[in-house]
Amino acid sequence: MSLAQAWRAQAARLPAPARWIQGLRPAICPLEPLAAALPAGARVLDIGCGHGLLLAALRSDGRIAGGLGVDCDARAVERAQLLAQPPELVFQIQDATAPLPPGPWPAVVLCDLLHHLAPADQRALVRRAAALLAPGGVLAIKDMAPRPRWCALMNRCHDLVMARQWVRHQHAAVVAGWCVDDGLAVAAPQAWRAWWYAHWLVVARRPA
Numbered sequence: 001m002s003l004a005q006a007w008r009a010q011a012a013r014l015p016a017p018a019r020w021i022q023g024l025r026p027a028i029c030p031l032e033p034l035a036a037a038l039p040a041g042a043r044v045l046d047i048g049c050g051h052g053l054l055l056a057a058l059r060s061d062g063r064i065a066g067g068l069g070v071d072c073d074a075r076a077v078e079r080a081q082l083l084a085q086p087p088e089l090v091f092q093i094q095d096a097t098a099p100l101p102p103g104p105w106p107a108v109v110l111c112d113l114l115h116h117l118a119p120a121d122q123r124a125l126v127r128r129a130a131a132l133l134a135p136g137g138v139l140a141i142k143d144m145a146p147r148p149r150w151c152a153l154m155n156r157c158h159d160l161v162m163a164r165q166w167v168r169h170q171h172a173a174v175v176a177g178w179c180v181d182d183g184l185a186v187a188a189p190q191a192w193r194a195w196w197y198a199h200w201l202v203v204a205r206r207p208a
């Protein structure tokens with residue numbers, strides 16, 4: 001089963017309309033490259049986990065042992081909890097700008113969270129996420145690109161409707177630089193476009 005299929009199977013367990021909206025995400029989001037960056041069998045901290053579908057899909061597919069998903073949206077976390085498998089897979093309400101669950105973690109994911117934060121909070125969160133990594137641990141940051149501008153504008157409109165928020169896109173190179181400053185080894189950022197959604201992925205590793 002592909003990760004997209006596993007994601008849709010998990011989304012089908014959510015109530016409508018979340019199951020339809022969330023079920024569309026594999027069509028616009030590069031899930032496979034993000035998943036490929038995570039160590040097989042790891043426990044993963046997903047910050048800004050939304051409805052919990054990334055962890056639930058990875059776990060149902062046997063790619064990870066489990067993990068913890070946190071999000072500030074109580075309604076999203078309530079739905080994520082429908083997919084939980086305690087004690088291996090747990091979801092809880094948590095603001096990413098407040099103290100995070102303690103580490104060390106073999107893998108930390110920020111998937112489409114950064115652009116929802118103010119720039120100073122983006123920088124602080126990357127530093128705090130990096131500090132949670134175990135030696136050899138991976139920080140995978142996937143976000144929406146500020147270029148091309150028309151794609152960023154379309155994504156702004158999307159988030160105005162979906163999140164009622166004026167989002168702040170950050171450049172992958174800037175985030176990669178933050179990771180280097182935080183002592184991580186960083187692979188070259190990757191980029192994709194699906195429809196009008198332009199994405200980047202930064203994968204950083206704490207030296208063993």
Ligand SMILES: C[S@@+](CC[C@H](N)C(=O)[O-])C[C@H]1O[C@@H](n2cnc3c(N)ncnc32)[C@H](O)[C@@H]1O
Nearest residue numbers: 048049050071072073095096097111112113116
């Ligand atoms: C675009 S959604 C991505 C959800 C999930 N990571 C995914 O890829 O399906 C952005 C998520 O970030 C969450 N979020 C925004 N600001 C946050 C904050 N300050 N703390 C925690 N979560 C936050 C939102 O509630 C939302 O669930």
